[in-house]
Amino acid sequence: MHHPLIRALAALILLFCLPTLPLAAAPAHIDPGRSHAQAGWWELRLALALDRAVPYRLTLRADPPRLVVELRDADLSTFDPRILVGSGLQDARVERAGNRWARLVLTLDRPRMVTEALLSPADPVLRLRLSPVRAEVFAAAVGAETGEPTQTAPPSRLTRAAYVMLDPGHGGIDPGAEHGGTNEARLMLLFAVELREVLEAAGFTVSLTREEDVFVPLETRISRAHLAGADVFLSLHADALAEGQASGATVYTLSSSASDRASAALAERHDRTDILAGVNLSGHDDRIAQVLVDLARTDTGPRSEQLADALVAAIGSGAGPLYKTPRRAAGFSVLKSPSIPSVLIELGYLSTPADFARIANPAWRAQMAASIAAGLSVWQQDDAAAAVLRRK
Template sequence: MGALLGGLALLVLAAAAGPGRADDLAALARVDPVTSRITDTDGVPAGGLGLRLSLSQAVPYRVSLLDGPPRLVVDFREVDFTGLHPVDILATDRIADIHWGPIRPGWSRMVLALDGPYTLHLAEEKADPVTGGARLRVDLAPASAAAFKAAVGVADAADYTLPRPAVVDQPRRRQTGDAPLVVVLDPGHGGIDPGAEAPGRHEAEIVLNFSTELADLLRRAGMTVIQTREADVFVPLETRISVARAAGADVFLSLHADALAEGEAVGATVYKLDIAASDAASAKLAERHDRADLLAGVDLSGQDDMVAGVLMDLARAETQPRADRLAGALSDTIRGAGLKMHRHPVQGANFSVLKSPDIPSLLLELGFLSSERDRARLSDPAWRAKMAQAILVALRAWAVADAAEARLIRQ
């Protein structure tokens, strides 16, 4: 976690300063696209950049700079960006990419991909007497690479109420069938990160929908189910793993429906962890799964520290074959139910989210949004019900055999 905590460079917290009435405070602040700009003129230092946001009310905010690639990150308490589009406010070509959205409960984030090194010149929020709201101004000045490096830092996440990764000494004891199976379902993406896009729909929504249906089915079958998200919110990858650990998960199943170039991807695919996986398609998916966290400003470099205390190799040596057996069971039951699977139904990939050393973890691509046939299947309630049923059958069969093995080992 060192990288996350290290070097808090720029922290600006502004208390609500607007003259708004008490009933305004309950509402979300909104951004007015007409009077908001990202500009390289308008009082900006020469060669610099300026963010001018017109808000319906003042909100606490903070500004930080991140590297790899260089980004400006502005976090706000409760801002509703609905209806705002980058083209409406982007008046400079020095911003390569811009994202915004909810990042965790109560907090929104705006991330601007910068074209080079800058440092913070000015950040202020002032009441706007004309609108009764507030104007937020952030100015960046061009800087040397060294000055930028010195200014880089992620604000401490403490006051986000982000669950900190658990400190772990001992691998989790494996399930023996004496208690309900604890299944953590991980609908991919969400919030600021919509995942793959298809006409009118995106992956984050599709996999959340399926996850909710699957959770219902598994619960009715007596399993304990926790979802890493239950709404359209952003959840960092490491939080997804922390949720599984905090829940005491017996199984972690990440659900996706990504897009890949035509021909590469049709049908459901089960992915298990293979750190050395070199297949081009799986590398592309791994990059895509991790990239959202990068764009959202989350530093993944602390990922492995989280589990450093675990007797990692030992746990993984036992966990990996258990995950492999579940992958086989899933592939068998999905195919057995007559559902379309990829021609290589079980594949290895280096996905961060599969790296819990002591929780069997798999990632299921339900289908690919890049495939028209998969899109049709994913929108078909009967298909989804069949898929959920196949997953239930696989989990049940696997859990029985897995518990039998656990009892045998313990004797």
Template sequence: MNPVIRAVLIPILAALAVCTFGLGAAAQGMGALARLIAEDSRLSAEEGGVSLQLSLSQPVPFRVFTLADPARVVVDFREVAFGDWAEGVVLPEGLSGIAAGPARQAGWSRLVVDLARPMVPGTAAMTVDPASGRAEVVVRLVRADEATFRAQAGAPPEAAGPAPVMSETRRPASDGPIVVVIDPGHGGVDPGAVRGDHTEADLVLTFARELRDALRRTGRVEVVLTREADVFVPLPTRVTIARAAGADLFLSIHADALAEGRAQGATIYTLSETASDAAAEALAEQHDRADLLQGVDLHGADDVVAGVLMDLARLETAPRAAGFAATLVESFAAADVRMHAQPWGEAGFTVLRAADIPSALLEIGFMSDSRDLANILDPAWRAAMQGALVTAVLDWADADQARRMRARQ
């Protein structure tokens, strides 16, 4: 970032930008360890299941999954100091035990809830109080039969903390890994586009998981997903998760549907208040309406000063996002990935509004186009597109690092 802009932004954004983007003026710095606020955290019985409500001093990335033999629900956080809350909590019917502490994977904390009967996560979401900066994670467990529970049980690959494999031909351009936050669009009560038995939410989650694994195999990239399962995550919370993870790049993945003949092929979007075309505008409206399901108003006016500071920050991040978009288009072309006639567009997507993170939204294809849908369902095609994405991320990171080094000189 330009030193003059940084000198203005850093002391003031801590108080203003967090209000605009849901972190709160009273939030701790993201470098501090999040704390569980015991008096506002609870386990309670609900009709058909159990609700786990955890109040945290600040937002952090988290993931939820189930394990069998014995049956339990695991909630991993990056990271949370639980204190002794789990030792004194009263267990509602359906639960047989609870424990909290460090996870086996470095940099993560883990909460384990032992189940007395089969239950699976029905919803899992994080909300942030804009006034205090506190985050609330709510996981609702619903009853399930044994077969359903076992079919869903299993830790995601990243929960085991596998050692990354360093590419022999690529080396880090800086001392630390590139942090990429991948945002699988939709989820939970918002399935996104639907075609036959396929939902956009499921397809992009599969794609995002595969892309995460491909990026991690380079040994240069740390990846965080904004959702690990079919759950609803509010749009502003997705940005909050990216900021909490210290993202160098935010990439939202979609596979929307528009009227037949209007859209086909991969398309990448960067932020603009004015959409590049009618289709881009329609997509932005379609995506942002998802938050109306949770009653969130995304159109409140920013404070004038905060708005000016956001614009200053985007003087730095907008060219970097544009650089990624251009690199991705080149990488797709080199890999012969099918692209839209206008592969790079602009629109006012809410998930692209983080002033301090280069952000882009990728339509891997359009479910309304039969050829695109067939591609998205084809593992070989997905692998080819993911390979092009990995190349683009690494090439962009190299160029971005070189540009920053020149700026320091």
């Protein structure tokens, strides 16, 4: 028989050890005071503050567009999701999911896709960013879930950020449009440098076809984009009219026939200096090369159109204003890359006082740069989703 003192000591040791024995973790809860949904003019941001990090799943549903957030080992019975409802979310409710999962169903204001999802043990706040997408892109993504992560590390971004080649129009012997002692070439170089900073901050890789006020042939601008391995080509311009009035930004894509007489004249003005400098853009492609180029453009042309649409939408919602017909087409030589989606952006008209004042204003240029970055981001998400569909 054990001595009473030994039995008492054993009981005391057991008492002190009990708290250290492994126990089932308590369910995670959402802190309503630190959770919120915030909708900007374009992006919706959602933060769900947990008391500890848990595995999660994200799924899109249609009719109406919804985001389903599922949290494992979480208890949402006391959480009122209506605190999240606002300009970006039309409704929010908690559902029973079973099998140790808790489900939060969020009704979106429009079709959106998750562009970023972050959650880590060091910062147990599930942070989501959602951007608008076209209805067909959203429909293709409905039902696909991120899967149950084995660790609560942030997932990788949906796609790598695009390599963007910025092309400040004109330069050197070709000053472009001029007004009040300011010329298009210098203004577009200034804006390209500013836009590069904004795009790089958003994760894009960016190069310029020219870094100073020098003449670069149009053919060389395209070649530099190809040699760099660029994914997107943006040519930056600001027009001026000798007579008449026009105002607002316009986005052009390539077309063998111009969408109107003004577009044809503009393309001729932008290409004129290469002709004066003796550069022959027409070339003499053999038939095989031309067939290959045409095949490449069959894929690139629609992608350029979609890029232009995304930029028009973003500029119209952001910096603005847009020209009365903001989507136009013309035979710009600088847009003739067969394999790189390419558009030409006219920021406005230097000959129009209101446009000139905007383009000369650093604050407005910052808004325009942010709008272009937003449009590029949306297009890249759409383009990546469309690429998956094209491969099926």
